[in-house]
Amino acid sequence: MSGSVLLFCLLVIGVVAYWLGRLRARALAGPKLSSLHSRPSYYGGYVAVWSALPALLMLGVWLSVSPSLVQSVVRGGFPEEVLAAPQATQNLEYNMIRSLARGLTLLSPSEATSLVDGSGDVRALLSAKGVPVAGEPKPYMIPAAVELNRLSAISQWTMTGVVFLMAAIGLFFSLRAITPKLRARNRVEQVVLGGLILASSVAILTTVGIVASMLGEAARFFSMVPAHEFFFGTVWDPRFAAAGSGSSAGQFGLIPLLAGTLYIAIVAMVFAVPVGLFAAIYMAEYASSRLRSVVKPLLEVLAGIPTIVYGFFAMVTVGPFLRDLSGQLNGLVSGNYASFIQAQSVLTAGFVMGIMLIPFVSSLSDDVITAVPRAMRDGSLGLGATRSETVKRVILPSALPGIVGALLLTASRAIGETMIVVLAAGVAARMQINPFEPMTTITVKIVNQLTGDLEFTSPQTLVAFALGITLFVITLCLNVYALYIVRKYREQYE
Structure with missing residues (x-):
């Protein structure tokens, strides 16, 4: 019996045990339920827990350990020349045996016997059943696949018996333990x-x-790679150096990537903060409840759009639009229609990322503003202040620590963004201040360094982990500082 079927059976056993526990508790109490220490539902829960939980834990342990044990037994039967081969070769051999074992379960007994005897065409029979086999199986693989199926079947049946036995034992003893004085x-x-x-x-x-x-x-x-070369290097070129250069690896300077990450995040915040903050002020202070109930969910829909969709939007729509617009403006001014804004640029990535961050700024700021007590608004209005003066001089100063914390949390979200930057900002690792040119970020280079069939033995791949831990520290510091600001400067209201 498979693990999913067993899990369903345990859920059914738990439900049945719950009702049996309730019935037994009611039967022991008779017409006077007040004699029970707990309500009957707790007695049912007590029986259900002891019936299902130990068996469920055993199922999880068995499913975790059994495949490894079966694999070790099957691999122990490999020929000596296979056992002497590298680990990668042994893994390939075992994967082929697993494919053969899966195919043997789809064959009829006569077809399976012909394969075991060596009289059948392995690839033809398995391909007819929809099981692709890469290469010609070696002679020892068919018996190993049969042994794998046998051990797996033994493991499954044993697991089924043990799980049901534990459930039955738990049900029996938990029902016996029910008494009116049991602290269920x-x-x-x-x-x-x-x-x-x-x-x-x-x-x-x-x-x-x-x-x-x-x-x-x-x-x-x-x-x-020395740490100072990574943290203070100004050149990112993680390729192997040319022969005779005296170095075995390229240059892994973090500064260009860090500059691009912060630059694009700042541009995104420039677009997101004013729109998001003004939207939050309007929703909290000016909008009617009916309008707020409609517009606020529509605004927050932006937060549910996948970032890859934003990336496509930036690459297909925003980038070409800004490029063509800059060409038209340049033509009107100088007669030269060359575009000064590239399709992939800091501006494109920052603008689209700012759109994505608007609901984060708006929602967090709205929660902070609405937390300001109504009495402060009424007091300001009662003294003759206008609504705008109340917002500017009373509400925003009171909510400022929370708003600053919200903006810092949003900044950490911007720093960690990947897909928009991959598609909209380019992969050029360079230091420049022109927002119309492409730059790249730490997250983009993590993706680039870990793309493809790689072995984690060279600095070209291991640098991704150094970049990852650096990005983690940056975002952690921003989050910790945001919490510090909120806790230190927040207002306490009664």
Whole structure:
């Protein structure tokens, strides 16, 4: 029985156990439910947890460990010349055996027997069943595929038996443990608390794992390339140097990439901040509730558009439009219709990224502005101030720390953007201040260095991890500073 079917069966067992627990608790209490320590639903939850949770944990462990054990047993039967081959070759051999094993399950018994005996055409039979086989299988592969199927079947049936046995044992003993004095609510809430702690730990451990993996690979990179050359270098050319240059690798200067990242992010914020902030002020202070209920969701639709769509929009529409517009303006002024704005440029990427960031600025700022107490607005208006004066002199100063924090969080979002920059800003790693020329960012070069069939043994690929950890530190510092600003300068209202 497959893992998905077993999971469904465990869910059904849990539902049945829940109702059995409720019924038993009601039967023990009789007409006087107040004699129970907990409500009947908690007794049902207690039985459901003990019936399904241990079996579910066993299922997860079995599905995680069993494939590795089966693979190690099958690989142990490889011929000596295969075991002496490199690990990559052994992986290719095992992948072909897995394809053969999958194909054997689709054959009839007579066809499978002919393959085992060596009298059948392996590739023809498997191709007829829709299972492609790369190359001619070696003589030992068919028996290995049969053994793989046998071990997998044994593992699945054993797993099914163990899981159902654990569920039955849990159901039996949990039903026996139900008494009117059983603290079922406490037990169930402890399980729920453990689930919440586990969910929180997953997020934390994932972050720790990401940082640890990047730090490990970045340390390998810095063992090949000095850190000062990376952090203070002004040339990005990660190709192998020419012969006789005295260096085995190219140049990995971070400064051009960092300059492009910050430049494009600043241009994006120039477009996003005024529009987003003014939209938030209008929605919070001037718009009617009916208009706000319609316009605000429409504005936030921009946040749901995939960034690749923004990239296509920049590459197909905005970039050519700015290029042609600059050519027309140049022609009107000087008679020369050469465009001074390139289709891929800092301006194109920053403008489209600014459009993408508008809902972030607007939503975060709107939440901060609406958090200002109504009494402050009414007091200002009661003293004779106009609505615009109230916004300028009362509401915005009160909400300023939160707005600054929102803008910093939005800036970290802009710094980490990839697809818009890939399609709209180009890949030129250079230092210049002309917004009409292409530049590139850290995220683009991470994509470039990790694209293709690569081995993580050279500085050309390992530099992506150094770039990643650098970008992580930058965004982390922005987020921490935003939280510091909000906590230090926010107003406390009763």
